[in-house]
Amino acid sequence: MLRDLHRVLSTYWQQFLYVLPKLALALVLLLVAVFIANRLSKLLGTRLRGRAHDPLLADFLTGISRWVFLLLGLLLAMQVVGLSGVVTGMLGAAGLSAFVVGFAFKDIAENFLAGVILAFNRPFHLNDTVQIRDQTGHVEALNLRTTVIRTFDGKHVFLPNSIVLKEPLINFTRSGDLRQDFLISVDYGSEGRYEQVRDLVLDFLRTQPDVQQQAPRVPYLVLEKSGATTVDVRVYFWSSSEEYRRGALETKSELMQRIKNLLIDKGYSPPSLTQ
Structure with a gap:
């Protein structure tokens, strides 16, 4: 039994040594992808702020672009390791995965889509004074899931984007x-x-x-x-x-x-x- 265990462990060790260079290369690629994602998202954000004149929309699109670049880097690293079948399965089952993930994380998906609509519809801009339900304050940020409002007494209120989209919103400063x-x-x-x-x-x-x-x-x-x-x-x-x-x-x-x-x-x- 000890000989069989030694043989199995030796086999696993040899396979690990065989895959080790690929794992190292995949890790390097992943780190490079993180670096590139951060740099490209910042560059894209700078260009968007210069052209769109809307920092709220620019920050939101910058956040989305960063996650897209990171996802591409992860898929490339998995391809290098030899998990091409997994990558193909992930891409081929995108429809089913989207359904399952969307059902399991309904609130997250709903808030993300609401954030996309708010970013392009833009019922408010950065530093606008708005009232949503019983919360009144300045808009500080529009994130992938939440809208951040700072009240007049200094509190930060994180409202889910779906609530901001569905509830009546009063903008006190839009017209000036x-x-x-x-x-x-x-x-x-x-x-x-x-x-x-x-x-x-x-x-x-x-x-x-x-x-x-x-x-x-x-x-x-x-x-x-x-x-x-x-x-x-x-x-x-x-x-x-x-x-x-x-x-x-x-x-x-x-x-x-x-x-x-x-x-x-x-x-x-x-x-x-x-x-």
């Missing part, structure tokens, strides 16, 4: 302009009039550099409720949304405070302002 509004409740007394409040607020808004003044994006007021001595007025204005937090949120906050101080300075009772 955003209309906002807030409500003013003013007690103007027995001798005041709504027109006085309206003209006072409108004249103030027309002097603000952060408020757009070109038609049709001009500030205006809508009377929502009028009492004997009180009035509720909703103020509408347009501002830049390219930098959403500064151009929209802070601008609105500052306008509300300035209008409140203005009305107090003009002799009105402290007004109530709500969003």
Whole structure:
């Protein structure tokens, strides 16, 4: 029995020594393929960023190209080792493999295909401010499986691409302009009039550099409720949304405070302002 075991081990050892040069060559080819895949994907990414002017799409295509080059290198290494039958079987059974893999990894395949659609459809660009479900923030990356959003409080949210594709997506910065509004409740007394409040607020808004003044994006007021001595007025204005937090949120906050101080300075009772 020991002689048989020794004979079997000797046979395996001789076969290993016979295949060893091929394994070494395949390993070298695989390492070269990794190097070439990294260099070519970076070169392709640089060219895409220069021509497409869309870093989000360029990064996504760069990631795909890298995996394609790596797969080609792996197939070549298997061919050198002598696994040509395996390679042929893999290529010949591509349809069946795609079905089995697609069924087993349904979510992964779905997110990958959704990422491809998002990359070419482009409902958002890099650094756009978007809202998906209850998540609002800046788009930082579009990966093969996930879309990365950084919220205003610094959290990174990784959303599956399939959810981003299926769910309603609000892009606050795509057009560059955003209309906002807030409500003013003013007690103007027995001798005041709504027109006085309206003209006072409108004249103030027309002097603000952060408020757009070109038609049709001009500030205006809508009377929502009028009492004997009180009035509720909703103020509408347009501002830049390219930098959403500064151009929209802070601008609105500052306008509300300035209008409140203005009305107090003009002799009105402290007004109530709500969003």
